[in-house]
Amino acid sequence: MEYEKILDFLEARRFKQLKEELANYYPVDIAELLEEVEDKQMIILFRLLGKEEGAETFAYMNSDLRETLINALTDSELEEVMDEMYLDDTVDVLEEMPANVVDRLLMVTDEDTRKQINFLLQYPEDSAGSVMNVDYIALRPDMTVAEAILKIRQVGINRETIYTCYVTEKKKLIGVVDVKDLLTSSDSRTMEEIMDPNILYARTTDDQEAVAGKIRKYGLVAIPIVDHEMCMVGIVTVDDAMLVMQEETTEDISIMAGVAPNEETYFGTNVFQHAKNRSVWLLFLMLSATFSGLVLDHFSSVVIAMPVLNAFVPMLTGTGGNCGSQSSTLIIRGLTVGEIQFRDIFKVIFKEVRVALLVGTFLSLVNGIRIMIMYQGKMDNPGLLALGLGITLICTIVMAKTIGCTLPLAAKKIGLDPAIMAAPLITTLVDTGTTLIYFTIVSRMFHLSV
Amino acid sequence: MEYEKILDFLEARRFKQLKEELANYYPVDIAELLEEVEDKQMIILFRLLGKEEGAETFAYMNSDLRETLINALTDSELEEVMDEMYLDDTVDVLEEMPANVVDRLLMVTDEDTRKQINFLLQYPEDSAGSVMNVDYIALRPDMTVAEAILKIRQVGINRETIYTCYVTEKKKLIGVVDVKDLLTSSDSRTMEEIMDPNILYARTTDDQEAVAGKIRKYGLVAIPIVDHEMCMVGIVTVDDAMLVMQEETTEDISIMAGVAPNEETYFGTNVFQHAKNRSVWLLFLMLSATFSGLVLDHFSSVVIAMPVLNAFVPMLTGTGGNCGSQSSTLIIRGLTVGEIQFRDIFKVIFKEVRVALLVGTFLSLVNGIRIMIMYQGKMDNPGLLALGLGITLICTIVMAKTIGCTLPLAAKKIGLDPAIMAAPLITTLVDTGTTLIYFTIVSRMFHLSV
Numbered sequence: 001m002e003y004e005k006i007l008d009f010l011e012a013r014r015f016k017q018l019k020e021e022l023a024n025y026y027p028v029d030i031a032e033l034l035e036e037v038e039d040k041q042m043i044i045l046f047r048l049l050g051k052e053e054g055a056e057t058f059a060y061m062n063s064d065l066r067e068t069l070i071n072a073l074t075d076s077e078l079e080e081v082m083d084e085m086y087l088d089d090t091v092d093v094l095e096e097m098p099a100n101v102v103d104r105l106l107m108v109t110d111e112d113t114r115k116q117i118n119f120l121l122q123y124p125e126d127s128a129g130s131v132m133n134v135d136y137i138a139l140r141p142d143m144t145v146a147e148a149i150l151k152i153r154q155v156g157i158n159r160e161t162i163y164t165c166y167v168t169e170k171k172k173l174i175g176v177v178d179v180k181d182l183l184t185s186s187d188s189r190t191m192e193e194i195m196d197p198n199i200l201y202a203r204t205t206d207d208q209e210a211v212a213g214k215i216r217k218y219g220l221v222a223i224p225i226v227d228h229e230m231c232m233v234g235i236v237t238v239d240d241a242m243l244v245m246q247e248e249t250t251e252d253i254s255i256m257a258g259v260a261p262n263e264e265t266y267f268g269t270n271v272f273q274h275a276k277n278r279s280v281w282l283l284f285l286m287l288s289a290t291f292s293g294l295v296l297d298h299f300s301s302v303v304i305a306m307p308v309l310n311a312f313v314p315m316l317t318g319t320g321g322n323c324g325s326q327s328s329t330l331i332i333r334g335l336t337v338g339e340i341q342f343r344d345i346f347k348v349i350f351k352e353v354r355v356a357l358l359v360g361t362f363l364s365l366v367n368g369i370r371i372m373i374m375y376q377g378k379m380d381n382p383g384l385l386a387l388g389l390g391i392t393l394i395c396t397i398v399m400a401k402t403i404g405c406t407l408p409l410a411a412k413k414i415g416l417d418p419a420i421m422a423a424p425l426i427t428t429l430v431d432t433g434t435t436l437i438y439f440t441i442v443s444r445m446f447h448l449s450v
Numbered sequence: 451m452e453y454e455k456i457l458d459f460l461e462a463r464r465f466k467q468l469k470e471e472l473a474n475y476y477p478v479d480i481a482e483l484l485e486e487v488e489d490k491q492m493i494i495l496f497r498l499l500g501k502e503e504g505a506e507t508f509a510y511m512n513s514d515l516r517e518t519l520i521n522a523l524t525d526s527e528l529e530e531v532m533d534e535m536y537l538d539d540t541v542d543v544l545e546e547m548p549a550n551v552v553d554r555l556l557m558v559t560d561e562d563t564r565k566q567i568n569f570l571l572q573y574p575e576d577s578a579g580s581v582m583n584v585d586y587i588a589l590r591p592d593m594t595v596a597e598a599i600l601k602i603r604q605v606g607i608n609r610e611t612i613y614t615c616y617v618t619e620k621k622k623l624i625g626v627v628d629v630k631d632l633l634t635s636s637d638s639r640t641m642e643e644i645m646d647p648n649i650l651y652a653r654t655t656d657d658q659e660a661v662a663g664k665i666r667k668y669g670l671v672a673i674p675i676v677d678h679e680m681c682m683v684g685i686v687t688v689d690d691a692m693l694v695m696q697e698e699t700t701e702d703i704s705i706m707a708g709v710a711p712n713e714e715t716y717f718g719t720n721v722f723q724h725a726k727n728r729s730v731w732l733l734f735l736m737l738s739a740t741f742s743g744l745v746l747d748h749f750s751s752v753v754i755a756m757p758v759l760n761a762f763v764p765m766l767t768g769t770g771g772n773c774g775s776q777s778s779t780l781i782i783r784g785l786t787v788g789e790i791q792f793r794d795i796f797k798v799i800f801k802e803v804r805v806a807l808l809v810g811t812f813l814s815l816v817n818g819i820r821i822m823i824m825y826q827g828k829m830d831n832p833g834l835l836a837l838g839l840g841i842t843l844i845c846t847i848v849m850a851k852t853i854g855c856t857l858p859l860a861a862k863k864i865g866l867d868p869a870i871m872a873a874p875l876i877t878t879l880v881d882t883g884t885t886l887i888y889f890t891i892v893s894r895m896f897h898l899s900v
Contacts, residue, residue: 290765
């Protein structure tokens, strides 16, 4: 995309060339361009777009930009945009706008569309119903291939996808026909004969992430959405599924890092909102770190008697925390992609404990060698210190990995998002455990009174 | 899926019913079933599958299972599987198998396919060329709509997708025609007239993640892959793109948790491999934690003079680490989805510093109140302690967030994967900084000699 060229045309007010130039770009790229320029320029550029292109670009814009644009457009311009948009995009737009803007948008929408919009708005956020599109191709079971193709020719142009068609009888979904089957079957065969009655579908109330997962798992282009009576109400297409997956991944990753997720992008979120999203967890974790502080306080006489012991605390808590977050992350990911279920809990623990013993032994040996080299001649008995640290490391790692794999599974079981059991929380828990294990072991080994 | 039913049939050796039952399931579900049963049962079940179903199921199996199966099948059975598989799946299989198995697989493959396989195997791993499919529908520019539909009817049945067709002239890609355009245009129009010459494409050498990102961004069903002369060599379909995205996300998340990524699943990786994947980073981080240990050692006289100071170290390092990983995670995600670029570095730092000041002030206040309540009457000057901790918290959080947002951007700039700059590494770095800041501040405030 040649930003400079467009900006030059814009400044020179060469609108004819500008219009021609814009016609070469994809709506998603134009939406990106509009985010970069000033509001005034944005509105001029938007007005130069074709009807269809404008509506598609609008669907890709962020909500701040959309609001600015809506306030600048006339009613008739707005009506054009609303007419051209796919209904699922319209609903997305409406869900994000303030009430007064929604009123204005609905005012310029025709009666029929308004009814459909209200129908879609009733579905809870993040449900299949809220992301589905109600424009799909429905065929009757007694239609012939020739008739079906004729129908696609007539109505297909306004449908988001024609690749898969749905055979319905009294609105009930009874089969699917791929456009490939239509093209490769003889004209006189009926839909009932060529359709696949073995249908993959989802319900309006299903979670959007689960629906996206189904589309991915079975490699579908679209999945039909039915209500509780198996009546077909819409479809979710693969491009929407990809966006849902990306959103959900971003959400998971945010939660795993201890950030309250939001739907806006990094730059789209202001400083106060960022601070708010991050403070909740930080506050909780800061206060829970008091516990490991109490442990340290409890063993302060040990530290005074043998100050060198204090120097190993960061290494031990750091290693414990990292081991725990390795396990929790792998388990959370396994749960997300559906490889791991709660019933695998003992299999997982058994595996993690064995991994922990191997890793613990290896790290203890390396650390032992380091201690012998660094403290030889500088203290009485470096061997005993190396041994104490080695035992602590093994115990800590086994504890950390067990906690790290158990908590996400337990969260899943009780209906919480496993992602909140990630690195930060587990690190804080493991910190306290590690400090306790360490000082208990060394105070006994070195006969230090607590 | 009714596992019990299938296992019952299997045990009762009711193979006819079993075959009928299996025909109801999707290949991806059958592959999951095969992973659950014993090897012997797996081989029996596989032999009961239809030709096409067997090949598809094979494509979904994990590599261990595939190897067991290949060793059990006769040459002619294997030939059937290889004949039915799409070429991109065949190449995937071959890339994962040991040399002796590859030899056997290639032996049962016909000359023509073998040539195509070798052609695909030349592309580097993770390139578009290595994931593309060479079966697509190419049309000539002078073909009419009627002729094009006839061609799809003849060859379409063996193509992974017919939804998008490609217009080529002397192998050069000159336009795309969607099946929707074919069905909604009159029979006598030519491809040249109805095609879209504005083509989105990728090159064989492009990274598979970038290609998947393009498919997602533009909502495509497939993208054509061209060589350096713009000659068309294959397509990457949206279902492959979704798998690539999932793989790459898992890889990113693993690296961010300090685990060396591998292509196998959690259960598909044995204990030794798991231990190996996790030890490298743990070892590095354990040894770098020596630095914060050295800082503690340096300030040991301060700790002896005022042991209570030690109790706040976990809270401070924990908060610093969490703040740093919040920032690094958000930036890494922004880089992955393409929202943030290196050129945004100053914008990002400016934003993070302001967030850090807000968060730091808030946490300092809460912590100050806690100190006043907990230590009132138990020590001389709790206010001074609260002040010292507050200043430390603010400095630490600003430092942690600056490091957390700068390092991933720097990694990206020098061509490293930003994900390796995630939580574990940043926490280790921030730990040292935090301890240093803390003891420097409090030793001066309380006039303690180091």
